[in-house]
Amino acid sequence: MARYIPPVQSKVGQIVDVIVLLVLAVGALYIPLWMGLAGSSKVPVPVDNPTWESLGQNPAMVEKWNQLGYADAASAAEVISARFDYSFSLGSLVLMIVVIVGYYAIMLRFSEKEFRDVISEKFGER
Amino acid sequence: MVETATQIPASIDASTPEKVGLLRVLGPAHVWALGVGIVLVGEYMGWNFAVGKGGAYAALIACWFAGVLYTCVAMIDSEVTSTVAAAGGQYTQAKHIVGPLMAFNVGLYLVFAYTMLEAANAITVGFLIDTVAVMTGHDGLDQRPFIILAIMFLAWLNYRGVLATLSFSLVITAIAFSAIIILFLATAPFMGDSPLRHAELMTDLPYGWLGVLASMHFGLWYYLGIEGTTQAAEEVRSPARALPFGTLAGIITLLIAATLTWYVCVGLMPWEYLGQAGVPLFDAARLSGSTFLMVLLGIGTLFATLASANGCICDASRAWFAMGRDHYLPSWFGAVHPTYRTPYRSIIFLVPIALIFALGAPLDQVITFSILSGLLEYTFMPLNVILFRRKWPLETIKRGYEHPFHPIPAIVLLCLCGVAFFAVFLGYGTQLVAMVSFYVIVSLWFHFWRYRFVSRAAQFSMPWPRPAGY
Known part of the structure; x- marks a missing residue:
């Protein structure tokens, strides 16, 4: 296999590449935050006139809440009642599986092609 | 004053007048400190979100299953790393075993997992100082200067040299670990009057067994980053001995x-x-009723976060540096400081990225970003070791360490990664899809654009025979 000579990248090109990578990374991580799509699906359940008993707290738990700075049930109600919503659709689960498996499939396929070129150039054609 | 890195192929670097390499100064204790130092903060904050996702018992089950996952990681990693001992760790492994695109992705996993972890540590430093300020009657403290100061100070330390950096980590990690042991001994029932109230405080599983699965998400936080021991492979005096020993002792x-x-x-x-x-061990010490324990665990939390951020800067910069050296990223990043022998440009470049997230994103989401990058990396590892054994069977390359029971650890690891993906999906599905979509896009960008600037054969720098089947 003929030896591959990579082109020399200009300084401007190098800077552009780094900016592209940064924009993609910050975008992927921040766009879900900005759109309100990221973060936990944990939401507090409103409780009218909460008491320690209605929140399911026994005396030992109440003592700990008090030590932690929660003087009454109302102040702790939001923390105690918040729950994750683990309901999901089959479609969203399938989407996740397709995205992850597809990602690894693409990567392994392209990597294999690139790896064969590397080995051919390093060790010569068989 | 031009500086270049070790292992730069002559074809790439013919014009440079002098090669300056990373210093081989680290022993097994430093490897242990690098691994545990990064991860121990997981006991001081973050792991407890697993309790929120599934309840107390779920978090314990997650802790042990995550322990099995990381034991598999350590076993696999020790074998491959004892053979591929080069800066960049898993990135360099992927480059030699799977292929360039996989290596590029693994490099990014490492950088983002560690940079997000560094950001999470800085957030915790700010939160801890704010908590102490409130307890002492100083409400309304601005946390941001402390976050910025923590990141800048540790980046400067890393800039100045790896031995001083990891020696600093060794000391503060030992103190932080001792603080956990002392807290346990001081509160344990066998020591007399114990404040622990397990019988009254423990409840059934609030979400049932689905919550146990979900808690695997933050269960990874107990150990996330232990695989970072391999990043300093080029700076370890005896990698074949020190890396497996330090990593397994760390687990x-x-x-x-x-x-x-x-x-x-x-x-x-x-x-x-x-x-x-936000700071569960510090809260536990407060509830123990002992001022000594409260101060000790406050110091422990501070030290654990600093040690972790310190190790993260060290590891992320090595991965970024290694990619620059190979031209996967602009080669400007592949430079070593002529005096301090550190990848100083990479260290400096990653500082503002850590600051963007430390100052702008909530803790649980920063942690999730870090966990997701780590999880993608762990999914790569079983594929990596299976291909390693297939392409270079045991008799073809001498390993410093051969992990037993192959391929069982790889299969177990792959299954547990599947469980962990589902756990993240429960509650944080959008972030999961967004992050994987990012990696798909950058993979296409690398394959169709960036890879043209990379020499082919020069990437393969190990003195290995031709792989079987090629």
């Missing part, structure tokens, strides 16, 4: 610390509070 240390942490915390706090606490 044992963390299993002990994680179980003790869970035991103390769930015996002192209602699970609903613990599941969202």
